[in-house]
Amino acid sequence: MTRRTLDTTLAFLRALDRAASPQDVGTLLRQELSEYGVEHMLAGMIPSPGASAGRQYGHVLLDGMPPAWIKRYAAKGYIYRDATVRRLCFDQEPFTWSSAVERYADDPMAVRIMHEAADHGARAGLTIPLLTLDASLAACSVSGRHFDVPPDKVGTVQLIATYAAARLMLLRGSESVEVRLTDREREVLQWAADGKTAWETGEILAVSSKTVEHHLSTSRQKLRALNGVQAVANALRQGLIH
Incomplete structure (x- = not known):
């Protein structure tokens, strides 16, 4: 996107x-x-x-x-x-x-x-x-x-x-649980929302793509998301990224 x-x-x-x-x-x-x-x-x-x-x-x-x-x-x-x-x-x-x-x-x-x-x-x-x-x-x-x-x-x-x-x-009224993300989890989700791949995000943040994928995985778990798109949507809804 x-x-x-x-x-x-x-x-x-x-x-x-x-x-x-x-x-x-x-x-x-x-x-x-x-x-x-x-x-x-x-x-x-x-x-x-x-x-x-x-x-x-x-x-x-x-x-x-x-x-x-x-x-x-x-x-x-x-x-x-x-x-x-x-x-x-x-x-x-x-x-x-x-x-x-x-x-x-x-x-x-x-x-x-x-x-x-x-x-x-x-x-x-x-x-x-x-x-x-x-x-x-x-x-x-x-x-x-x-x-x-x-x-x-x-x-x-x-x-x-x-x-x-x-x-x-x-x-x-069935989705009122507050989710807390780390600064790094927030960063990688923001770049995912901008359409960046894990490799591209790693280059931007000067970390490995494996590290990016780890943060994406933990953020998905916290946001109870099946995939990256749902994680981005949930994070946007809660104002965690923009």
Whole structure:
């Protein structure tokens, strides 16, 4: 991500900080991601296996999917056969819905669920795995009939969706743990936000890339992040970097 792109993204994140409700967050996301064909979105924690439809819905932070589809999805218990949810259990990086379906192509129910989602207007999508501060698995998905994100824009969409999910958790009151980073951890995260690799950051700070990776790893642990992008988003949200 270039500095110019980051500055534009940061302006949007500041708008998210002013969002007063999940509906406001959803509206901002649709506006910001409309150029990629985003029409629908869903964010929430992953419920334990066997949870009732009501309990499943209680884990939802943002319901921006077609109502008829959400009702059918919950009533049929699709969450436990959904290819995207199953992939969340082992994949820490964003993935397209098509790649998730390919992985479970031998499961007729998984394929059927995605076909039904397409019938309701969510033909293609991108899912971003997340981790809450209490180490619960969560995710944010964006989708649409003509959804398409260029490979070089996936990182930007990931940062925006991750930050939006954090804002939703704050609105619910489930993300209030204060995180303390060392000065070095703050430095390496700031350079990561500027798009620098571990090697480039090491050159700037006159340390080895291995040392940079160590500080990135400890900061991810403190911020309860699955990956570097979520760590940057969490640090931005808490004002630890800018």
